[in-house]
Amino acid sequence: MTTQFPPTDLIDSGKSPLADADHDPVRIADTLRSSPHITFVAPAAPGDETVRFRDADGTGYQLALTTVDPAPEAKRVAYPWDAVAAAIGNHPHFIRAALDQPPFGPLNLDTITALTRTGNKYTLTLTATHHxxxxxxxxxxxxxxxxxxxxxxxxxxxxxxxxxxxxxxxxxxxxxxxxxxxxxxxxxxxxxxxxx
Incomplete structure (x- = not known):
């Protein structure tokens, strides 16, 4: 089964913070190769509009790269809860890490559930300390x-x-x-x- 994404525009080098935006597909492919949950990533070349890969179950996916104009006054922020969940989830000793969201009510951005390959399940609470x-x-x-x-x-x-x-x-x-x-x-x- 292959998940198809809509067709894309060509990558616009002027919209990337780096001067060589055409290399972004190669960087994305390299990042996917480092995940223990992805078993195959097709070679990517500078200027490609898609990155193809397969997960551990053999399901094929195609990522389509599109450029989006950034909001002029938007602050570039890496959200810590997403960064923590992604870092733990991509570690080879963990199977999964995700925000623990209730079925109803407001988003919960301070609790992450992590599952190890040995079957241990942890609830992690994120607490901010400002200096x-x-x-x-x-x-x-x-x-x-x-x-x-x-x-x-x-x-x-x-x-x-x-x-x-x-x-x-x-x-x-x-x-x-x-x-x-x-x-x-x-x-x-x-x-x-x-x-x-």
């Missing part, structure tokens, strides 16, 4: 890293400059998840690029 000073400091450093990445892409960047900019953009977007030595290296690189 305003730390949050502002981290945001400022991440902005510096993102600025350095943007600066690299001005003019006619070389392939190595594009790769460095992509790495710095990733670091800025995932700043809170990186360890201190990696943060320090990113800051050093950004500082060196600013003084060039």
């Amino acid at each position: 305003p000073c730390l949050d502002q400091e981290h945001a400022h450093r991440a902005e510096d890293i993102a600025y350095a990445a943007d600066k690299l892409l001005t003019g006619d960047p070389s392939d190595s400059e594009r790769a460095t900019a992509e790495l710095l953009s990733y670091m800025a977007a995932t700043w809170d998840t990186q360890d201190q030595p990696l943060r320090q290296r990113a800051q050093d690189l950004a500082r060196a690029l600013r003084t060039r």
Whole structure:
């Protein structure tokens, strides 16, 4: 059984935060290959409009890539409950992790149910703890890293400059998840690029 999705428009490079949006299908295919729940992912090439894969039950799927204009004032936020559920669900020792939603009533965004391959079931409760000073400091450093990445892409960047900019953009977007030595290296690189 194959699930079909509607036809898509061509990928528009100008709408991706990266200069090489045509490579996004390749990145999506690589991400799917890292999942223990997906047994096969068809090779993807830059500029492809679809990514095909099969799950552990042998069901085939086709992902269609479409571009959507971002809302001009929308904040780019990774929602922690989705990130936690996805990270646990994609780990090889877990079969599933999902938000525990009641059949009726408001959405529950603080309880995740996780099931391990050995049959253990956990209910995880997400509790936010805010550290305003730390949050502002981290945001400022991440902005510096993102600025350095943007600066690299001005003019006619070389392939190595594009790769460095992509790495710095990733670091800025995932700043809170990186360890201190990696943060320090990113800051050093950004500082060196600013003084060039």
